[in-house]
Amino acid sequence: MTELDRVVKPKTKRAKRFLQNREPKLIENVKTAMIVKGGNTNETVTQALKDIYALKKPYAVMYKKKNITRPFEDQTSLEFFSKKSDCSLFLFGSHNKKRPNNLVFGSLFDYHTLDMIELGIEKFVSLHSIKNSKCPEGTKPMLIFAGDVFETDGDYRRLKSLFIDFFRGPTVPSVRLAGLEHVIHFTALDGKIFMRSYKVLLKKSGCRTPRIELEEMGPSLDFVLRRTHLASDDLYKRALKQPKALKPKKKKNISKDTFGTTYGRIHMQKQDLSKLKTRKMKGLKRRRGEKNSDETQNFSPKKAKVD
Numbered sequence: 602m603t604e605l606d607r608v609v610k611p612k613t614k615r616a617k618r619f620l621q622n623r624e625p626k627l628i629e630n631v632k633t634a635m636i637v638k639g640g641n642t643n644e645t646v647t648q649a650l651k652d653i654y655a656l657k658k659p660y661a662v663m664y665k666k667k668n669i670t671r672p673f674e675d676q677t678s679l680e681f682f683s684k685k686s687d688c689s690l691f692l693f694g695s696h697n698k699k700r701p702n703n704l705v706f707g708s709l710f711d712y713h714t715l716d717m718i719e720l721g722i723e724k725f726v727s728l729h730s731i732k733n734s735k736c737p738e739g740t741k742p743m744l745i746f747a748g749d750v751f752e753t754d755g756d757y758r759r760l761k762s763l764f765i766d767f768f769r770g771p772t773v774p775s776v777r778l779a780g781l782e783h784v785i786h787f788t789a790l791d792g793k794i795f796m797r798s799y800k801v802l803l804k805k806s807g808c809r810t811p812r813i814e815l816e817e818m819g820p821s822l823d824f825v826l827r828r829t830h831l832a833s834d835d836l837y838k839r840a841l842k843q844p845k846a847l848k849p850k851k852k853k854n855i856s857k858d859t860f861g862t863t864y865g866r867i868h869m870q871k872q873d874l875s876k877l878k879t880r881k882m883k884g885l886k887r888r889r890g891e892k893n894s895d896e897t898q899n900f901s902p903k904k905a906k907v908d
Contacts, residue, residue, distance in 0.1 A: 623687055627846055631771045635662045635688040637679070639695030640669035645702050645725050646694040652728040652820040653692060656768065656785075656798065658738050662686045672705050673830055676714040684712045690767055700827065706763050710832075710840040717830040718760050720794070724823035731819040736783040736800055741770040743781060748789030756829050757789060779803070784815060794824040 611617040622630070636654050638647065654663050670678045672693050679691055693705040702722035708715045728735070744765060750757040768785055781801060788795040799815040806812035832840070854866040 627844055631660050632690055632766055633660050633662065633686070633688045634690035634692060634767060635664065635682055635686050636692045637664045637670075637682065637694070638667050639693060639703075640667050641696055642667070642694055643696045643702070645722060646696050646704070648727050649702075649704065649722060649725055649820065649822065650692065650694045655728060655738075656742070656820075660770065662688060672707065672714075672717055673719070673828060679707070680709065680712055680714065683709050692767075703827070704824075706760075706767065708763055708766060710836070714830070715832045715836070715840055716759055716763060717828075718756070718763060719827040719829065720824040721827050722822060723793070723825055724821070726819055726821035728819040731817060731821075733816055733818045734800060735818050739770075740783045741773065741776065741780070742768055742783040742785045744768060745784060745786045746789075747786070750789045751787075756826065756831070759829075759831055760794075760826070761787075778811075792825065794826065796820075796822040796824065 611620055634657055636650050636657075638650065650663075654661050664682070668678065670693075672679055679693070683689070683691065689709050691705075691707045691709070693707070695703045695705075697703070700719075700721065702725075704720050704722060705717055706720065707717040746761055746764075748757075751761045752758065764787060784799040784801060786795075786797045786799065788797075798818055798820060800818045802814040802816055803811040804814055831837075854868075856864050856866075858864070
């Protein structure tokens with residue numbers, strides 16, 4: 602039994618709160634990512650890790666020291682770090698002659714490796730190289746995916762899910778218009794993945810709705826897909842399973858459409874429309890000189906008697 606696997610009893614209130622925060626919950630905490638440098642890295646990989654860490658903050662942990670490990674051969678060190686820092690996502694950067702400028706995006710389930718996808722950097726423009734205004738730290742981004750392969754190909758579908766988990770940020774009930782100021786765009790084309798980051802500018806348009814412009818703020822990355830290590834369908838389905846308490850209870854005669862509008866069905870008894878009271882209007886009242894149509898129809902002039 603390792604040191605982290607043994608049962609730890611808290612001795613202080615602070616330690617008790619720390620352990621309660623790590624306990625399983627119905628509504629999970631925001632997914633935190635750990636960013637790890639490999640045993641051999643170059644300036645491109647190091648700066649790419651820093652820029653992605655800047656986009657992910659404050660829900661990220663940066664390991665500055667080099668760690669000699671190979672995720673596709675041995676995941677024990679990454680699983681140890683994830684349990685130590687309570688992270689369910691990781692980004693590992695390395696560089697060698699066979700696989701230069703290498704980034705490995707991965708997710709963990711129950712502190713065990715779930716999915717790993719290896720991407721190679723072909724072109725990189727850092728966050729500081731683009732001299733534009735930046736978004737404040739912790740801004741929730743809007744994610745856009747362009748390309749049919751994100752829906753048709755199995756590897757790209759998992760990569761899309763991994764990117765969403767990595768960059769989505771906290772779940773919030775509502776967002777104000779001025780808070781929608783960061784866009785991360787992913788494009789899959791000709792076997793490459795292009796990642797671009799933009800700041801949303803709200804300009805005057807002369808009406809209530811503002812005119813929107815996108816200004817690139819970096820980082821800019823061109824990826825190529827390399828190796829993948831994906832979980833089995835059964836394990837992936839188990840990782841996506843939600844507790845029964847979170848599933849909404851079905852209510853009778855209440856339904857919702859695709860836009861979230863609630864509709865209710867009401868059951869009523871059959872109405873007798875003959876007893877329905879309507880509004881009396883002056884225009885429908887009979888005048889003194891008018892006679893009923895029935896009286897006029899039944900009236901017949903008297904015939905004179907002939908002797």
